[in-house]
Amino acid sequence: MPTLPAQLSADLATALNQAGIELPEGVSADVTAAQDTRFGDYQTNIAMVLAKSQRTNPRALATSIVENFPAESISETPQIAGPGFINFKVKPEAFASLVTDIARDTDGRCGMEKVANPKTIVLDFSAPNVAKPMHVGHIRSTIIGDTLARVARFAGHNVITDNHIGDWGTQFGMIIYGWKNILDQDALAADPIAELLRVYKTINDQCKADESVRDACKLELVALQAGDEANLEIWQKCVELSKQGLQGIYDKLDVHFDHWLGESAYNDRLGPLVERLIDEKIAEESDGAICVFFPDNKALEEKPCLIRKGDGGFLYATTDLATIDFRVEEWKADEIWYVVGAPQQLHFQQIFEVAAKMGHKTNMEHIAHGSILGSDRKLMRTRSGDNVQLTDVLTEAVERSRAIIEEKNPSLTDDEKETISEIVGIGSVKFAELSQHRMTDYIFSWDKMLALTGDTAPYLQYSFVRIQSIFRKLAENEGLDQAGIDTLLANATVALSEDGELTLARQLGRFAEIVPMVLDGHRPNLLCSYLLELARAFHSFFEACPVLKATDTATRDSRLVLAHATARTLETGLGLLGIRVPEKM
Ligand code: ARG
Numbered sequence: 001m002p003t004l005p006a007q008l009s010a011d012l013a014t015a016l017n018q019a020g021i022e023l024p025e026g027v028s029a030d031v032t033a034a035q036d037t038r039f040g041d042y043q044t045n046i047a048m049v050l051a052k053s054q055r056t057n058p059r060a061l062a063t064s065i066v067e068n069f070p071a072e073s074i075s076e077t078p079q080i081a082g083p084g085f086i087n088f089k090v091k092p093e094a095f096a097s098l099v100t101d102i103a104r105d106t107d108g109r110c111g112m113e114k115v116a117n118p119k120t121i122v123l124d125f126s127a128p129n130v131a132k133p134m135h136v137g138h139i140r141s142t143i144i145g146d147t148l149a150r151v152a153r154f155a156g157h158n159v160i161t162d163n164h165i166g167d168w169g170t171q172f173g174m175i176i177y178g179w180k181n182i183l184d185q186d187a188l189a190a191d192p193i194a195e196l197l198r199v200y201k202t203i204n205d206q207c208k209a210d211e212s213v214r215d216a217c218k219l220e221l222v223a224l225q226a227g228d229e230a231n232l233e234i235w236q237k238c239v240e241l242s243k244q245g246l247q248g249i250y251d252k253l254d255v256h257f258d259h260w261l262g263e264s265a266y267n268d269r270l271g272p273l274v275e276r277l278i279d280e281k282i283a284e285e286s287d288g289a290i291c292v293f294f295p296d297n298k299a300l301e302e303k304p305c306l307i308r309k310g311d312g313g314f315l316y317a318t319t320d321l322a323t324i325d326f327r328v329e330e331w332k333a334d335e336i337w338y339v340v341g342a343p344q345q346l347h348f349q350q351i352f353e354v355a356a357k358m359g360h361k362t363n364m365e366h367i368a369h370g371s372i373l374g375s376d377r378k379l380m381r382t383r384s385g386d387n388v389q390l391t392d393v394l395t396e397a398v399e400r401s402r403a404i405i406e407e408k409n410p411s412l413t414d415d416e417k418e419t420i421s422e423i424v425g426i427g428s429v430k431f432a433e434l435s436q437h438r439m440t441d442y443i444f445s446w447d448k449m450l451a452l453t454g455d456t457a458p459y460l461q462y463s464f465v466r467i468q469s470i471f472r473k474l475a476e477n478e479g480l481d482q483a484g485i486d487t488l489l490a491n492a493t494v495a496l497s498e499d500g501e502l503t504l505a506r507q508l509g510r511f512a513e514i515v516p517m518v519l520d521g522h523r524p525n526l527l528c529s530y531l532l533e534l535a536r537a538f539h540s541f542f543e544a545c546p547v548l549k550a551t552d553t554a555t556r557d558s559r560l561v562l563a564h565a566t567a568r569t570l571e572t573g574l575g576l577l578g579i580r581v582p583e584k585m
Pocket of ligand 1: 124126127128129164165166320323338340
């Protein structure tokens with residue numbers, strides 16, 4: 001079923017047609033959600049937009065549109081307000097049929113249609129540099145990227161997720177040197193990531209103090225790049241161990257990649273790529289290095305993109321350009337989305353510009369994000385000043401939610417407590433991340449993200465659980481099994497009259513409108529706000545409108561359908577955020 005505003009938009013087009021008003025090129029009969037629902041559920045400003053070209057005043061135009069508005073529309077007779085707004089109040093029957101559809105649909109789409117023209121979207125996110133553990137800051141790209149992948153798939157696009165790990169950086173000079181000189185095999189066997197980090201940090205410190213170590217590391221890097229067998233073997237082992245460590249974190253986060261094509265996968269393409277750019281006169285020599293200049297681009301005029309250093313070494317940009325070639329050729333990418341922190345803005349501006357010069361038509365987006373701050377408003381650090389490791393954060397999240405659950409519901413079994421604290425703990429961290437505008441720097445706060453009554457995952461999960469408990473109680477009272485409940489829901493007729501019911505129904509209808517907006521601006525926070533509003537609408541409804549104690553069975557059943565549709569939408573919406581819901585908590 002098309003969304004309510006899409007249906008209203010179609011009716012509006014009919015009315016305009018009937019009234020003999022033609023839409024000028026580029027103008028569409030848009031209908032948007034009303035700011036103030038006292039006057040209607042949706043509105044349009046089309047009369048104001050068209051008044052000038054129609055040489056009439058907006059109110060007169062609005063009147064003629066309303067007079068021609070189809071009576072069979074899902075809207076009551078539209079009302080004109082202010083300078084010429086047209087307000088639509090959706091008929092309760094239309095809301096009722098929408099709620100029924102959401103409650104009954106078996107494909108879990110909650111009223112959302114798939115896009116008519118699916119695109120192939122490559123999503124590049126997470127992409128940590130290996131041999132260094134992921135720190136808390138990596139969660140932003142990882143979680144935002146995973147959510148965008150889920151939402152884009154849900155919308156019907158063909159999504160390819162690729163973890164473009166940094167597995168060929170200069171850090172390998174230090175790691176190989178350290179591996180040969182200070183590696184502790186037992187420590188490596190016990191906790192590879194920790195040992196690799198220790199090696200990296202120790203050598204990094206030595207490099208700062210001692211030029212001879214610096215030189216030795218450089219030699220190891222050059223040997224690696226030249227294909228030295230021993231160094232390649234060490235490199236390979238480091239990458240393998242790091243990947244295993246990363247995989248453990250992704251498993252905990254329930255994040256999946258279709259591919260892990262790291263930087264090293266493109267090594268063979270770098271030389272030929274640079275040659276091609278020189279041949280095509282896109283790149284040129286400058287002081288021994290090879291650069292792309294952007295004389296026609298004001299912002300980049302003074303910021304050439306370096307693609308080969310004087311010593312022959314390639315750069316981050318070179319790899320990214322080779323990666324674009326591959327993704328377009330092999331995967332036929334229509335879009336490539338990079339979820340990477342804001343400090344890399346210049347890098348992406350440059351490579352997008354070079355890609356355009358290379359003739360790529362693919363739409364590329366740098367989906368930037370801000371940082372996570374500690375309570376001192378500085379980048380989050382441990383007491384000793386180190387980066388906070390992501391695994392530690394996730395472990396703590398689960399432990400803390402376990403304590404809360406123990407206190408709230410001690411009668412749960414140990415197994416239940418364990419599962420629920422996983423779901424709630426990880427969900428809390430994700431929701432805290434996703435509910436922020438991605439560009440804002442936010443302060444990491446356990447208390448805020450775990451609160452049962454704030455703008456949090458536990459609040460939403462608890463709302464879902466509350467609905468489940470209505471149905472458990474119903475089953476108990478009436479001696480029904482799941483099949484019995486399904487039959488009851490299937491036979492119920494939804495009739496909405498109370499404010500609480502209508503507000504909840506209106507909110508349910510908006511799900512299908514919000515999901516596409518998440519993709520338009522790459523803004524998962526819109527879905528978070530939506531779900532919070534939905535949960536609030538449910539709680540208001542539940543306070544004002546008794547469900548199991550409704551005055552008659554018909555009302556009870558109608559409200560049960562509303563509750564069920566809410567649970568489905570909460571579960572589906574949270575699922576798009578990569579957040580699971582428990583049955584109890
Ligand atoms: N490895 C990079 C970093 O940690 C991020 C890579 C992002 N993706 C890309 N295609 N450049 O900064």
